[in-house]
Amino acid sequence: MINYILRRIAYALPILIGINIITFVLFFVVNTPDDMARMQLGQKRVTQEAIDKWKRERGYDMPVLWNSQAKGMKKITDSIFFQNSIKLFVFDFGQSDNGRDISNDISQRMWPSLAITVPALILGLIAYITFALTLAFFRASYIDVWGVVICVIMMSISGMFYIIGGQFIIGKLFNLVPISGYDSGVNAIKFVTLPVIVGLIGGIGSSTRWYRTIFLEEMGKDFVRTARAKGLSEKVVLYRHVLRNGLIPILTGVVVVLPMLFIGSLVTESFFAVPGLGSYTIDAINSQDFAIVRSMVYLGSVLYIIGLILTDISYTIADPRIRLE
Amino acid sequence: MNRFALYWILSTLILFTGCNISPWNNPYPDSQSKDNIYYDSFEERPKHLDPVSSYSGNEYVFLGQIYEPVLQYHFLKRPYELIPLTATAVPQAEYYDNAGNMLDADTPPESVHRVVYRITIKSGILYQPHPAFARDKRGKYRYHHLSKDDLEKIHALSDFSETGTRELTAEDYVYQIKRLAHPGVHSPIAGLMSKYIHGLQELSEELTNKHKNEIDKNNFIDLRNHHLSGVRILDRYTFEITLKEKYPQFRYWLSMPFFAPMPWEADFFYSQPGMEEKNITLNWYPVGTGPYMLTENNPNRRMVLKRNPNFRGELYPDKGGPEDEVNGLLQDAGQTMPFIDTAIFSLERESIPAWNKFLQGYYDTSGIVSDSFDQAVTFNTKGELELTEQMRNKGIKLTTAVMSSTFYMGFNMRDEVVGGDSERARLLRRAISIVVDYEEYISIFTNGRGVPAQGPIPPGIFGYSEGSDGINPYVYTWRKGRAERRNIREAQELMIAAGYPDGREVQSGQSLILYLDTPATGPDAKAIFDWFRKQFSKLGITLVIRATDYNRFQEKMLKGTEQIFMWGWNADYPDPENFLFLLYGPNAKVGLNGENAANYENEEFDYLFNQMKSMSNGPERQAIVDRMIDIARRDAPWLWGFHPVAFTLHHRWFKNAKPALMLNNTLKYIRIDPETRNKLRTQWNQPVFWPIILLLLILLISIIPAYISYKRREQSSAL
The missing domain is CATH 3.10.105.10 (Dipeptide-binding Protein; Domain 3)
Structure with missing residues (x-):
């Protein structure tokens, strides 16, 4: 298994380089270093001299990918891409374009993101599995039909609607929780309640339908028929056999998103004024802060690759028939 | 009766008898409910809090309360009038010809060779408590030679246990003017001021040429050792600025944070190795003499300004326009400012939550975005704008002003x-x-x-x-x-x-x-x-x-x-x-x-x-x-x-609301009535519990047919 993991890490390197190049090219197609400087220095009374100085200090005065004026390896190394990307591979994110230390910011802002995504994931799993099992249990009955109809309706509604509706009904009409904001420690509970509830409700439709399909597939298999033939009650069949086997694809699906929980949610954090990594990324895109954008894209890619490796490992744990070689 | 039953009865009574309980949706701790705190929001995080590089309204909201340039605008008088802030008087320009003869104020610009502004500041003005000024028993600066070990447990400015202060001097203003030429701080007005202030361009070139390494590494450059021909310290409290040509608008610039004082100690303190990695920089932690100091700087969540304990106190103006008397804006005339102890600015990226929190009383003031315009303002039968009934019932007031x-x-x-x-x-x-x-x-x-x-x-x-x-x-x-x-x-x-x-x-x-x-x-x-x-x-x-x-x-x-x-x-x-x-x-x-x-x-x-x-x-x-x-x-x-x-809306507990769009330092004039605010907030935000009970009932009711169906299945015989 160790060999397999090492091989996967080795495969990850070209992927990360590729992602870096794509991010870099896309960013610089839209934003030139002059645009970035203007954004950071403000819109009023900015002279070209100040722009040139800003670029020089941050190394944005070099050619973007290829330095034709330089000699030898410097053709590659004396470029914005190389200078900005190489440090990423050792997780040295450096400073943002407005002078803040990115690693420090990430270490502070990942906690508010986790404060929402972790409870939303755990409570969501419990709720969705419960609903899906109920629908599977009552399959082909009016409960199942109406349950699926409601799920489809809920899937069709925009996530934004749940956020604004949740803020209006729970926060404003019923005055049960603050509409937005965040606080640290135990005080965070009252602020994360609403985003967690909204996230949970927003995911019911799609997740319940997906899990129901998994359970129904399991219920059609031979081992379930055998269990029923043994005379086991439907409850026992459902909880001891269907649920246990259905959990394998569910858990592997969950493992892949575990590392991504750090990244947070862009829209939720923005609407609920949660100072997480999602809003950090949105801010950086809006302010054309390339240093943060490339760091967050890189971090997201690394976490996604870790998630995929963890998924493979979790297969071997959940299903002893699978070997990683 | 056991304890559980007692709790149950008590909570049921609270739920159904309509007793006023503390609001559940309060985004602030209950302990703050009666405190003299001003609550506001900000939409965009500030990029720079260094007065020499900041040039944006959303940054001046904070900087204007902390840094004190020599001049300010009168809070009530219109058209806007410059008055002294730390200066003893508004400086008058002195014009000189080539030979050094003093000229009349109405001399044509082409005859003027240089213009001198002589500024005397008030004595006894102290800086806010700050670790940059802290000294040990031997009088040496406590935090001016920090090692890696010293910085290990430091994550924010508040982690420095000792603070100190010192008196504001003319040298601090001169130091800041020299910072305009500092190539590492990117002052947006450096180009403009180089056209006017004698020697500023030369200083910029000198700093760029001599200190390239220091600038690249953000190391300290002691600007006290660099000569700027256009500024001169005459005594502890007096300095003069020499311009190359007539530029009457220069006095307005003297009221902006670009010309606020900067103590060299602060510049040195923040330039120490290791501080930047912890985001402890002059760009994020201002050091001023103003009525407030930034005690919490989390632009991702909230910014907190607290009363500067060293602030000398300033009197609320006793003169204004005729309408100011009618609007009660002179009721605090002669009172010592600032009135508010703390100002909390919370980050609100979206306008809808910010507006709803204003209506709930959690922000003291608000603008009106298009989405909420009809909810706030309506046109009456004469075609005039007025507040809607909902706003009037809440006691909300509207002020309007044509923007500059x-x-x-x-x-x-x-x-x-x-x-x-x-x-x-x-x-x-x-x-x-x-x-x-x-x-x-x-x-x-x-x-x-x-x-x-x-x-x-x-x-x-x-x-x-x-x-x-x-x-x-x-x-x-x-x-x-x-x-x-x-x-x-x-x-x-x-x-x-x-x-x-x-x-x-x-x-x-x-x-x-x-x-x-x-x-x-x-x-x-x-x-x-x-x-x-x-x-x-x-x-x-x-x-x-x-x-x-x-x-x-x-x-x-x-x-x-x-x-x-x-x-x-x-x-x-x-x-x-x-x-x-x-x-x-x-x-x-x-x-x-x-x-x-x-x-x-x-x-x-x-x-x-x-x-x-x-x-x-x-x-x-x-x-x-x-x-x-x-x-x-x-x-x-x-x-x-x-x-x-x-258009700006204020709650009834907000006093001294005067549109002052040219002013940066308006916080000191604001007065809040926390008692009224707390009473109304509690009244407006009583939690509504019946939907929870209803939801539980619906769940319960929906389980019953499912249970019946389940039982029927269990008892049915196989075909």
Whole structure:
């Protein structure tokens, strides 16, 4: 298994380089270093001299990918891409374009993101599995039909609607929780309640339908028929056999998103004024802060690759028939 | 009765008897409910809190309360009037000729060789408590030689256990002026000030050449050791600034944070190795003498300003306009400021949650966004704006003020079709000026929050003329005591005279197509563009919208490849020069990167501008401004657009609400009645529990048929 993991890490390197190049090219197609400087220095009374100085200090005065004026390896190394990307591979994110230390910011802002995504994931799993099992249990009955109809309706509604509706009904009409904001420690509970509830409700439709399909597939298999033939009650069949086997694809699906929980949610954090990594990324895109954008894209890619490796490992744990070689 | 039963009965009683309980939706701790705290929100995180590089309104909200330049604007008097802040008096310019002889104030600018501003500051002003000033028993600075180990447990400025202070001196102001030339801090006004302050350009070059390594590594450069010929310390409390030429607007700059004092200790303290990695920099932790100090700096969540314990105290003004007396704005006259102990600014990226929290009483003041306009304001039967019943019932008050800003549509004067000095192009521009109905624009797209512009200068700024004298005669006529837009027929006649009858070129017969370059996109922008197309079509002109991203739009503006564009300007200071320079030839955007976005050039206008800019306000200056505006109106490089009107709402517990858009340091004037606020917040935010009970009941009821169905299945026999 160790060999397999090492091989996967080795495969990850070209992927990360590729992602870096794509991010870099896309960013610089839209934003030139002059645009970035203007954004950071403000819109009023900015002279070209100040722009040139800003670029020089941050190394944005070099050619973007290829330095034709330089000699030898410097053709590659004396470029914005190389200078900005190489440090990423050792997780040295450096400073943002407005002078803040990115690693420090990430270490502070990942906690508010986790404060929402972790409870939303755990409570969501419990709720969705419960609903899906109920629908599977009552399959082909009016409960199942109406349950699926409601799920489809809920899937069709925009996530934004749940956020604004949740803020209006729970926060404003019923005055049960603050509409937005965040606080640290135990005080965070009252602020994360609403985003967690909204996230949970927003995911019911799609997740319940997906899990129901998994359970129904399991219920059609031979081992379930055998269990029923043994005379086991439907409850026992459902909880001891269907649920246990259905959990394998569910858990592997969950493992892949575990590392991504750090990244947070862009829209939720923005609407609920949660100072997480999602809003950090949105801010950086809006302010054309390339240093943060490339760091967050890189971090997201690394976490996604870790998630995929963890998924493979979790297969071997959940299903002893699978070997990683 | 056991304890559980007692709790259950008590909670049930609270739930159903309607007792006032502490609000559950309160975003602040209950312990703060009766404290003298001001609550506000901010939408965009500040980028710079270093006064030498900050140049944005959302940063001045904080900096204005912390840093104290030598001058400030009077809180109540209008038009805006400069008064001393830390200075003992408003400095008067002294003019000298080549030989060093003192000249009269009305000497023509070309005869003036240098201008001296001598400033004396008040004694006894202390800095806020700050670790940069902390000293040990031997008098040595406690935190000026920090090692890696020392910094290990430091994560924020508050982690430094000891603080100190010292008296404000003239040297601190001089130090800050030298920082304008510091190549590492990027002051946006460095270029502008280098034109005026003696030796600033030379100092910048000297610092760049001598200290390249220090600048690259953000190391400390002791500016005390560098000479700046344009500033001189005369004594502990007096310094003078020498300008190369007459520049009366310089006094306004002296009221801006760029000219706030900076103690060298702070610069040294923040420049130590390891501080930047922890984001402990001068850009994030200001050090000032003002009424407040920044105690919590988390731009991702909230910014907290607390009363500076070393603040000397300042008296609330006892003079104002006649309406100020009526509005109760002089009730605090002579009282020592600041009134508020703490100000908490919370980050709200979206307008809807911010608005709802204002209605719940969790913010003391709010603007009005378009989404909530109808909820807040309505037009009465006389067509006047007033608060809706919901707002009035809550005791909310509305203040309005025309902003010192202008939003206009410009023609690129270098464009072959709409630009240039030909009569054809001038008539075309004037015809378009008539048909683009900005009264309608204001009514549809800004909910009536704007004043149609008659020229570049907004109301409230010297040079603006009221009434029939102030209208743009090329676009308006004066009828029945009001400006009335000329009718379309007149515009069509102009089009015929310009050679475009019915919007077609006489020679080719082709329809005239014009292009509006804009960075705006989205549904709101589409509605605006459709409206503009409709306005241009009144003349038979086809308007093509060239929407692009903001960066490309900037690029077009810099290269001058746009044809028509929309632009705006927010005043730095209340002087006509700050608006007329937007049309000054040598300030063109193309080639010179100036603020004259239309690239307008008129010899007479430029000549008059040079005369006007160095004059004192008076009839002579007014006459020149009037002439300049006449020239600009005739040439019509802009459709003059409109001046926006700011609408601000305040809760009934908010006192001393006076629109003061030019002021940065308004927090010290605000008074809050926390008791009323707490009472009303509790009353407005009682939690509603029945939906929870209803939801539980629905769940319970829905389980019953499921349970019955389950039982039926369990008991059914196999087929």
